[in-house]
Ligand SMILES: NC(=O)C1=CN([C@@H]2O[C@H](COP(=O)(O)OP(=O)(O)OC[C@H]3O[C@@H](n4cnc5c(N)ncnc54)[C@H](O)[C@@H]3O)[C@@H](O)[C@H]2O)[C@@H](O)CC1
């Protein structure tokens with residue numbers, strides 16, 4: 392089952408994979424026509440009541456496939472106000488070929504008296520709120536009509552996000568929906584058919600531009616709504632936590648703080664005035680720091696633990712204690728990855744190993760990405776955490792689903808891009824569940840690298856990615 396917004400992701404991913412919506416609309420219209428042929432007999436009168444969005448567009452297409460019937464298309468409203476280009480083109484095609492297609496200015500004047508089948512193509516997944524006029528009056532007329540009603544995609548008035556039905560919604564006898572069923576359709580007293588409209592299965596395998604639609608920044612957001620991230624890193628290395636924190640800021644986190652040893656605090660601060668630092672006494676993370684670090688951690692929405700921490704035994708012991716006493720979402724990167732298979736925690740971990748680190752975790756290796764996807768998914772299921780395995784094809788899996796992100800380029804094998812990925816993913820956990828945060832994080836980081844490579848080619852360095860992150864997050 393797919394909600395309306397999941398369908399929008401699928402649709403945009405299909406477009407990214409070279410199958411634009413206009414083609415899908417042709418398939419949808421064809422599927423509507425095939426359903427009408429099942430319900431009606433030749434020469435029957437089919438009255439289509441169409442809205443001004445793509446739901447109406449599907450029905451305009453259907454009319455061209457129904458020459459054996461008497462088809463009457465009634466558009467609710469003026470043709471100039473059709474909301475999408477592809478629906479308008481399909482409307483214009485009906486007029487050009489002189490189909491019986493007219494605008495209805497007054498919905499009380501819709502005549503369904505002669506209809507043998509009524510097609511409800513007023514509203515699909517684009518609905519928001521209760522049915523407004525003129526659709527509300529037209530819905531009453533359809534519900535009172537004697538002829539069977541076929542709803543296109545969903546009954547007009549059903550909210551495909553929640554499955555809730557508006558009081559004045561169309562009550563169809565048949566529904567033809569596309570690609571997958573939608574919330575609420577199961578509860579209808581109607582025959583529901585699902586049509587394959589030629590969306591490639593790759594839309595679900597591959598993370599593509601459409602997945603960026605998952606990131607919706609509310610216009611009236613307040614500071615703090617988009618996440619406060621704590622980066623636990625640094626000691627033997629200084630650049631890594633600074634890269635992670637700056638990437639998290641660029642990916643939209645409201646506040647990012649870094650806790651690092653006093654020995655490197657000035658160096659880390661020196662990378663950027665935008666970083667807020669919590670020093671911990673000494674030269675590396677140690678068990679004595681766990682108490683205060685956990686206090687900081689509780690003030691934040693998510694953690695990124697690992698960048699630049701090193702693999703000192705005491706550091707790993709402290710990292711383990713932090714992960715075990717944490718119960719939020721944490722991105723684990725670099726040396727602490729090796730302890731993840733032994734930790735017991737309530738936290739949702741997103742582990743971001745490259746192949747070598749995955750091997751150190753006891754994880755699988757495979758040349759072929761399909762096989763790797765399958766094996767990583769099994770490994771994620773065993774760990775009961777989300778895996779983001781970096782590579783030419785990044786694999787994201789949590790044991791229930793697995794996806795592949797193909798962005799990125801050879802220039803990104805330079806040091807530090809993994810730190811950027813950890814920061815981007817950490818920031819995204821404020822808006823997305825761990826699996827989606829990992830999938831979108833992998834896609835965005837690779838895409839930022841692709842944008843940076845246009846300027847720097849194979850000479851790019853990790854910090855070149857920062858400025859490209861906002862553009863890489865843009866779905867258009
Ligand atoms: N992959 C996809 O997502 C595909 C979608 N297709 C069709 O496109 C439909 C979605 O199209 P759109 O996004 O254009 O949206 P819709 O056609 O569902 O509705 C948009 C129109 O409804 C109006 N509207 C919104 N809320 C209303 C309310 N409460 N009362 C009255 N009018 C209201 C809007 O002003 C707009 O004119 C799907 O349901 C499906 O039929 C198909 O063409 C094939 C592929």
Ligand SMILES: [K+]
Pocket residue numbers: 446511512513514515542543544545546547
């Ligand atoms: K509809």
